[in-house]
Amino acid sequence: xxxxxxxxxxxxxxxxxxxxxxxxxxxxxxxxxxxxxxxxxxxxxxxxxxxxxxxxxxxxxxxxxxxxxxxxxxxxxxxxxxxxxxxxxxxxxxxxxxxxxxxxxxxxxxxxxxxxxxxxxxxxxxxxxxxxxxxxxxxxxxxxxxxxxxx
Numbered sequence: 847x848x849x850x851x852x853x854x855x856x857x858x859x860x861x862x863x864x865x866x867x868x869x870x871x872x873x874x875x876x877x878x879x880x881x882x883x884x885x886x887x888x889x890x891x892x893x894x895x896x897x898x899x900x901x902x903x904x905x906x907x908x909x910x911x912x913x914x915x916x917x918x919x920x921x922x923x924x925x926x927x928x929x930x931x932x933x934x935x936x937x938x939x940x941x942x943x944x945x946x947x948x949x950x951x952x953x954x955x956x957x958x959x960x961x962x963x964x965x966x967x968x969x970x971x972x973x974x975x976x977x978x979x980x981x982x983x984x985x986x987x988x989x990x991x992x993x994x995x996x997x
Contacts, residue, residue: 878913880937883984884926885992886919887947889968893923896967898948899994901927901984902977905941913939927992938984945994946977970996 883901887894901915915938917925928934949967973979974996982992 878939880913880915880929880935880939881984881986881988882926882936882990883915883938883988883992884917884924884990885994886923887925887994887996888923889947889970889974889996891995892968893921894919894947894968894996895921895923896949897923897925898950899925899927900946900948900977901938901943901982902946903939903941904944904981907941915939915943937988940984940986942981942983944977945980945982947974947980947994947996 885899887897887899897919899917899919903911903913905911914930915927916930917927919925926936927938928936929938947970949970980994980996982994984992
């Protein structure tokens with residue numbers, strides 16, 4: 847038979863564990879509004895096909911730097927961003943973003959394997975894949991002109 851203080855202590859520990867385990871499910875906090883963002887990505891004048899374009903907020907005045915967005919390009923290099931949250935929303939947060947360009951690894955669940963000739967995938971310089979060279983300012987009303995012509 848356990849005494850009452852041990853039951854209460856056990857319940858408190860259980861409650862704390864539940865809160866700690868639930869925190870990652872909650873996210874970064876209040877959801878900031880997002881605005882629609884789309885555009886075209888090219889490399890040396892050719893469309894980046896089946897490339898994932900990532901927007902990562904870097905504006906220190908932004909109330910929420912953890913809402914990243916991504917969009918996969920089509921055959922013409924067009925993409926439309928969606929947030930990468932558990933419940934994805936169309937668009938990106940307003941403000942300055944670091945932009946990176948990555949191709950899914952073939953044979954993974956992220957790859958559609960629809961690219962006809964994988965040898966046509968350009969070998970992008972690291973400055974484009976790491977998000978250290980390209981930035982973009984997402985305007986308050988969004989944009990359909992987030993266009994990138996990488997050289």
